[in-house]
Amino acid sequence: MSHINGTMMQYFHWYIDPDVILWNEVKNKAPELAKAGFTAIWLPPAYKGMAGTYDVGYGVYDMYDLGEFEQKGTVRTKYGDRQQYLDAIKALQSCGMQVYADTVLNHRMGGEDTEVVKATPFSQDDRINPKGWAREIKAYTHYAFPGRNGKYSGFEWHWWHFDAVDYDDFNNEPNTIYLLDGKVFDDYVALEKGNYAYLMGCDVDFQTQEVREEITRWGKWYLDTTGVDGFRLDAIKHISAWFFPIWLDDLEKYTSKDLFAVGEYWYNDVNTLHWYVDAVAGKMSVLDVPLHYNFHYASKSGGNYDMRRILDDTMMQQRPTHAVTFVENHDSQPLQALEAPVEPWFKPLAYAIILLRAEGYPCVFYADYYGAEYEDWGRDGNRYKIVLPSHRWLLDKFLYARQNFAYGAQYDYFDHWNTIGWTRLGDEQHPKAMAVIMSDGPGGSKWMEVGKPNAKFCDLTEHIKEPVYTNEAGWGEFWCNGGSVSVWVQE
Numbered sequence: 350m351s352h353i354n355g356t357m358m359q360y361f362h363w364y365i366d367p368d369v370i371l372w373n374e375v376k377n378k379a380p381e382l383a384k385a386g387f388t389a390i391w392l393p394p395a396y397k398g399m400a401g402t403y404d405v406g407y408g409v410y411d412m413y414d415l416g417e418f419e420q421k422g423t424v425r426t427k428y429g430d431r432q433q434y435l436d437a438i439k440a441l442q443s444c445g446m447q448v449y450a451d452t453v454l455n456h457r458m459g460g461e462d463t464e465v466v467k468a469t470p471f472s473q474d475d476r477i478n479p480k481g482w483a484r485e486i487k488a489y490t491h492y493a494f495p496g497r498n499g500k501y502s503g504f505e506w507h508w509w510h511f512d513a514v515d516y517d518d519f520n521n522e523p524n525t526i527y528l529l530d531g532k533v534f535d536d537y538v539a540l541e542k543g544n545y546a547y548l549m550g551c552d553v554d555f556q557t558q559e560v561r562e563e564i565t566r567w568g569k570w571y572l573d574t575t576g577v578d579g580f581r582l583d584a585i586k587h588i589s590a591w592f593f594p595i596w597l598d599d600l601e602k603y604t605s606k607d608l609f610a611v612g613e614y615w616y617n618d619v620n621t622l623h624w625y626v627d628a629v630a631g632k633m634s635v636l637d638v639p640l641h642y643n644f645h646y647a648s649k650s651g652g653n654y655d656m657r658r659i660l661d662d663t664m665m666q667q668r669p670t671h672a673v674t675f676v677e678n679h680d681s682q683p684l685q686a687l688e689a690p691v692e693p694w695f696k697p698l699a700y701a702i703i704l705l706r707a708e709g710y711p712c713v714f715y716a717d718y719y720g721a722e723y724e725d726w727g728r729d730g731n732r733y734k735i736v737l738p739s740h741r742w743l744l745d746k747f748l749y750a751r752q753n754f755a756y757g758a759q760y761d762y763f764d765h766w767n768t769i770g771w772t773r774l775g776d777e778q779h780p781k782a783m784a785v786i787m788s789d790g791p792g793g794s795k796w797m798e799v800g801k802p803n804a805k806f807c808d809l810t811e812h813i814k815e816p817v818y819t820n821e822a823g824w825g826e827f828w829c830n831g832g833s834v835s836v837w838v839q840e
Contacts, residue, residue, distance in 0.1 A: 384749030399459030579609030648695030668706030
């Protein structure tokens with residue numbers, strides 16, 4: 350990572366209004382985002398999805414169509430067209446920010462034509478034991494991309510480029526995956542359901558050389574076309590882990606630059622994430638999913654969470670160099686597939702943890718920064734209106750503190766059930782110190798060492814108006830309100 354104290358923003362959420370051209374919005378906001386302290390922006394998938402302008406980007410249809418061809422009922426994607434995307438990337442980079450492209454390599458959806466192929470049925474919940482004999486199925490496995498007509502790549506996808514599908518046009522059985530003739534499920538994937546290679550759509554077969562070559566060709570084309578600085582890789586627990594180091598090496602050699610890569614391995618177990626980072630030879634960071642769940646449970650506990658344990662069993666604690674820390678994202682937000690929201694009252698505490706400590710590469714979620722309102726159906730069949738409040742005022746304060754005060758030695762005071770804190774003592778370039786204190790229960794105070802004798806500290810959050818003065822030994826008694834966080838910085 351080229352930036353000290355870098356911070357990325359996930360610049361979208363699931364329910365962005367398709368009438369908004371997101372690429373134009375981020376282009377226009379680039380100077381403001383850089384000024385706020387963001388050093389990298391993760392943009393949503395930019396290629397054509399099966400649902401056209403309504404596709405958030407994960408129903409991948411054509412990875413070469415960045416909003417340029419009339420396909421799936423539209424030229425533009427949900428977020429705009431190709432030129433608007435390229436302009437947005439240039440604008441962000443010209444403000445000194447890196448751009449990470451959301452990349453979905455696991456599956457394809459929305460093929461034009463069916464092909465008849467033999468396949469063996471498996472239950473969704475057991476990918477080890479077939480639930481019937483092999484039989485002929487009719488699957489939408491031919492992707493010819495007629496709207497693009499061979500521009501950029503003449504590659505067409507056929508059934509032999511995939512290992513499984515979940516739909517048979519002859520005789521579809523619900524809750525069934527069809528393993529195609531001569532195929533096995535990919536290896537080095539998550540072991541949930543026996544083998545979690547299959548997620549959705551036409552599952553790309555990474556054990557086929559033609560496929561690996563095409564995905565590498567696409568990667569080179571994408572870097573040439575867009576100039577992005579790295580990738581956020583979707584659904585990596587469903588893709589053979591051995592593929593990524595090879596792919597990233599090829600791309601880095603091709604561009605002669607270091608590419609940042611973070612993978613989404615959605616599993617609440619830190620040992621699994623260690624296994625994965627080792628399996629990809631440390632070439633990728635991972636989203637710190639266990640930390641997100643700690644925040645989720647703490648926010649639901651109404652002050653009865655042991656805050657001394659908030660970092661336990663997380664990548665932030667155990668492998669900070671490979672941890673991308675986050676509070677919320679498009680999958681965990683209310684009404685989404687992996688719904689496990691962090692309650693609004695706790696979000697400032699969680700963001701202070703990821704933004705003001707030394708460990709990890711933090712990611713701020715668009716809907717937490719700008720706020721969001723949307724409606725959707727819940728799992729219970731009822732419709733809900735969701736309002737996610739904007740935390741921008743506080744987040745801007747935290748970003749300012751991160752840029753100016755989050756340096757040097759870090760002393761931890763994780764010694765009380767509710768009230769925890771830490772101090773940062775500064776370094777030669779950033780000599781001023783900072784003390785952070787928070788409580789998920791009643792307000793309180795804590796004596797903490799900041800290494801600055803007889804100095805004045807003020808609460809950046811403005812939650813507490815009176816300043817704190819340190820004693821001649823460089824210790825001060827710092828305060829916070831109940832269910833709140835205060836960030837004390839040296840005047």
